[in-house]
Amino acid sequence: MKKVLFIILIFFISFSCKNQEEPASKEKVATIKQNAFAIIIHGGAGTILKENLSIEKEKAYKLKLEAAVRTGYAILKNGGTSQQAVVKTIQVMEASPLFNAGKGAVFTHKETNELDASFMDGETLNAGAVAGVMNVKSPIELAVKIMTDSEHVMLSGSGASAFAKEKGLEMVDPSYFYTERRFKSLQRIKNSIKTELNKDDKKAAFYDSDIKNAKFGTVGCVALDKNGNIAAGTSTGGMTNKRWGRIGDAPIIGSGTYANNKTCGVSSTGWGEYFIRSQVAYDISAQMEYKNRSLKEATKDVIQNKLTKLGGTGGVVALDKNGNMSFEFNTAGMYRASMDAQGELIVKIYKE
8 A cells, every 4th residue: 555655656746847847848948939049141142253352352341241240140139129130230231332232332324323122020021112212321221211101112213212301311412322443343334335236246145145244232131039020121232234213123022022920031132133023032931831841942942943944143141930041042152141149150252
């Protein structure tokens, strides 16, 4: 009888301990999930070859990428939101002449700078975008303001500028965006076009070649904060020598930018027309949601398979709800960087 009572006592003690341990285990899991955060950025993709980049220029790009990603990382580490991290990180790159966004934006055929940007909130699926503005210092800030302070998703041109001014955003003279490097790039392309246009039999072929070889790129950022919210943003000057108010993928939600807390956040860079036709950013999220694919599987399929078969070039940075990150591109290089919750920093340029 004593033996039976002893066994029953042991059973109840074991059961009681299990019940006490279970809540602690759940709390631990919740803490881990709450503390998971990460940030990933890009500064454009294209024919970026080591032999074409001086040691000094390579160092400059890496230092600026690191400065940008650390800006967002500090915000996330201190409990800031993914929206704050994305905006402040992109603004670091918008203020640098190194990147094709903001201060370093490329020139149009008319020798102006026309800027595009977009932002998406993965928690609410709300979004804001701007296209073709010429006097707003920070297009990504304007994109967010359109999301939060208007009933619209996208504004363009003079109307977007009027909205920005009304909301108190910093306005600048268009000359603020002038950089000698970008202006000379435009002149080289224009001179090449003049030369080729004298060869009538190659006129059509050259126009296509001009588009393919023109500098095009963006800056972008995706962040996951400690509350599990994902945000994504993209900002660009578009394509060198663009005409007729051309708009690429950067301000198009689903093409250049997408974020959904259920799946991931994505920012794209590359030949915008193909990213628009492929809805690259949304496609990655959709594959994760409806095909149950991992972030890596989805980004690889969209960029290396679907986009490549269509003839598009470029890449994405993406970050899922668990903090997993992906750099995926089908070009020679992509300026990129990331940091995770453990503070591991990655800064790369070339394909490795």
